[in-house]
Amino acid sequence: MIPSSTQAGQVQDQANAMFADGLAFHRENRIEQAMHCYEKTLRLAPRHFGALHHVGIIAIQTGNYDGGAGFLRSALAINPDVAPAHLDLGNAYKEMGQHEQALASYGRALELGFDHPDLHYNRANALQAMERHQEALEAYDLALSAHPEDIEALNNRGTVLRALGRAQEALDSYERALGLAPHNVDLLNNRGNALKDLARYGEAISCFDAALHVDPHSADAWFNRGVAEHARGEHDAALASYGRAIDIDPQLARAYHNRSTVLQHLKRYDDALADSQRALALKQDYQEAYKGCAAVLRSLKHYATGLASADMAVRLKPDDAHAHDLRGTILKDMKRLDEALEAHERALELAPNLNTAHQNRANVYLDMKRYEDAEAGYAQAIALDPARAEPYLNRGTVHAACGRYERALADYNAAIERNPELAGAYWNRSLLQLEHGHFKQGWIDHEWRWKTVHFENSIDQRDFKLPLWRGQPLAGKTIVLGSEQGLGDTLQCARFAPMLAARGATVVLEVQRALVGLLGTLEGVSEVLPRGAALPPADYWCPMMSIPLALEMEVDTIPAFPRYLESDPARRAQWADVLGPRRAPRVGLVWSGNPTHGNDASRSIAFSEFAAMLPEGPDYVSLMKDIRDADREAMVARPDVRCFSELLHDFTDTAALCDEVDLVVSVDTSVAHLAGALGRPVWILLPRVADWRWMRERRDSPWYPSVRLMRQQALNDWSAVREEVRSGLLALIGQAS
Known part of the structure; x- marks a missing residue:
């Protein structure tokens, strides 16, 4: 039976009355009773807009955002022109992280002419979450124009201004809010962060201390204090502050990450790695921590695992130029230069003005011996930041590698002028000065070696707990x-x-x-x-x-003694027996050195190329203990080169063997020094830009009277040296015949 219009009207009146009761309970915050009334309303009138709307509001208030959004959508399907319902629906979407939908709902409320501070405030929050900071700032300003004493709006406005890089305006916003709530810990923290952005670190720390005075258990305040202390160079204090933050909140992943950064600066790499790993255990998608972990692993020379961490950082945030740049530095350390170059190129595609990427790409070019490209890269880095010292240091290295003394010296001086504590610049300048015979300044600069990356973890820097000798009298000492x-x-x-x-x-x-x-x-x-x-x-x-x-x-x-070392006569006699009767000039050979040496690629020669220098006739004897696999294979084609590496146990054996040959032909390795110290005739084969001790252009050595230096005439080109060695050996054969 169809109800009459009178009956329908009575039901609607009952529903409206029940809804009115619900509203009264709702205003008194008696939520259970309000819900009971709204539910009865909806049983009487399932399409009652007000009941649907307010059930949605209660669902949102109790954390059921998805359910609340459903009721609000049902209400708006009945009446789409109620602006407050669009506001409430937007709030539900915002709480669920669905910010685009939230903005659409807020926008509809605005279209309907709804000009309410809550609408502007919540819309600003959604825009801020989407990092649309300028729009968020405008929305907060609209909210504050109606409610200028809204502390939360002032606080959030300051945070948006910080994100826009407008730290002074952010500080002003926080201070307006603190005038209304002087003991608000969040505001004190944020004011401190704005001061930190302005590099007013002392004031920032005082602000964090004020927050801690109100709440000594504020992990955020301790964390922020650590950030300011680290920025001010107070590393021990920063470690303590991060430690307090972690004690209060052991789940605070960013505190572990930041503490790792400080520990890495202090070269406490194992501790730094442990903290990076804790941060990642707490937050498995923590991209910054993956970068930190990669940097620590690189410092520990754990390149493979460091690369894996850098790869994860790139995977989590493919548009992070710094992550690509870091990945490139690790690939360079692994000698995977083509891949390193690609990584730095990608970083520069994402951030064309990223100074470190220009420098690091140039470093790869330097390792590739693409000197013009390296020089151009360092010039770009200098143009981007003329006050930074490192690009000058690195460009000086390019000039030095190309034999451009004056330009290298000028760049090293420029680096030192910009950073008087840059040990690498003094170290490189020392090598340059010594190479050119400027010993006075060269030896002074040479003392900076202990502070360079090359020496910082070296066993060479040992603490003997004795006074350092600097020329004091030695009689009786x-x-x-x-x-x-x-x-x-x-x-x-x-x-x-x-x-x-x-x-x-x-x-x-x-x-x-x-x-x-x-x-x-x-x-x-x-x-x-x-x-x-x-x-x-x-x-x-x-x-x-x-x-x-x-x-x-x-x-x-220089005390250039003709011979200051002696070999063991008994071992010489043993070698004489091993070598047998002398039938031709006997020539000792050394064609490569330690493969881990930083300049090995320039000073060592593959045996296949070295063999082209050796005419048949002399009795060739390898003086090398360690021979690379590729060279052993190549030696099969030269059976006239005798090898006794299994009999060379230490330098006592090598010295005795050197004394049993007539001439030593060696690249720049320790055996060349050994032969010179023994006074044996030595031909030392040198790259175009050689180690400092062989100086520039000299054919003799002020260190070893028996040495003859044979130098490349062009970078990485051994052809002139090959001809000089070959003709010299032919002359030696002729003299012996």
Whole structure:
């Protein structure tokens, strides 16, 4: 039976009355009773707009955003022109993170002429969440024009201004809010962050302290305090603040990440890695932590795992130029130069003015020996930030590699002017000065080596807990001379031990284990110990490469002894037996050095290329203990090159073998120094820009009278050296016949 219009009207009246009761309960915050009334309303009138609307509001208030949105959509299907319902629907979408839908609902409310502070405020929140900061700022300003004392709007407005890089205006907004709520911890924190953005770190820390005075258990305040302390260079204080934040909130992933950054700066890499891993355990999609982890692993030289972390950072945020740049630096460390170049190119596509990417791409070009491209890259970095020191240092390295002394020196000086603590610039300048015979300044700059990345974790920098010798009287004193850098450096500097003994010193050498037996023959040496051995009581110590500074040594005062080392006669006799009767000039050969040496690619020669220098006739003897696999395969084609690597146990064996040959032909390795120290005739094959100790353009050496230097005439071109060696050996054969 169809109800009459009178009956329908009565039902609607009952529904309206029930809805009115619900509204009354709702205003009194008696939610359960209000819901009961709204539900009865909807049983009487399922399309009652007001009941649907208010059930949706209660659902939102109790956290059921999806359900609330459903009721509101049903209400608006009945009457789409009720602006407050669009506002409420927008709020439901905003809480669910569906910001585009939220903005559409807020926009419809605006179209309907609804000009309410809550609408502008909530719309601003959605815009802020979408990082549409300028629009969010305009919406907050509209909300504040109606309610100028809205603390939350002022606070959020400040946060948007910070995101826009307008820190001073943000500070003003926070201070307006603090005038209304001076003890609000969030406002104090945010004001401190604005001060930090303005590099007013002391004031920022005071602000965070004020927040902590109100709430000592505010993890955010401790965290922010750590950020300001780190920025001010107070690393220990920053570690303590991050630690307090973690104590309060052990789930605060960003505190672990930031503490890792400080620990990495302090070179506490293992601790830094542990914190990065904790951050990632707490937040598996924490992209910044993956970058931090990659950087730490790179410092630890764990390149494969570092690359995996950098790859994840790129995967999580493909448009992060810094992540691509970091990935490129790790690939460069792994010698995967083409891939490294691609990574830096991608970083520059995303951020054409990213200074570090220009520098790092140029570093790859430098390793590729693409010097013009490297120089252009460093020039771009300098143009972007002329105050930054590192591009000048790196461009100086390009000039030095190309033999451009004046330009290299100017760039190193420019780097030091911009950063007087940049150890690498002093170190590179020292090598340049020494190479050109400017020893006075060169030895002074050379002392910066201990602060460079190359030496910072090196065992060469040992603490002997003894006064450093800088030329003090030595009569009646004991001095320990500590080896450093490579074996060749130790052999070169061993010449100084007899000089110090002649000054009345008892001289103790602490050297690489492979040299202990050989250097025991050195005149004036009391004792030779391997690195790490217990030392006898002593008065001074001196790193071997610091002795020339203490002696104020110049080129013309180098103690160039014809021979200052001796081989073991018994071992010489053994080698004489092994080598057999002498039938032709005997030539010792060294064509490669340590493959991990930074300049190995320039100084070592593949045996297949080296063999082209060797005419048939001489009795060729390899002086090398370690031979690369590719070279062993190539040696099959030259059976006239005899190899005794299995009999070379240490440098005592090598020295005795050197004394059994007539000539040593060697690239720039420790064996070249050994032969020179033994006074054997040595031809040293050098790249176009050689190590500093062989100086510039000289054919002889002020260090070793028996040395003849054979230099490339063009970068990476051994052809001139090949012809010089070959013709020299042919002449040697002719003299012997």
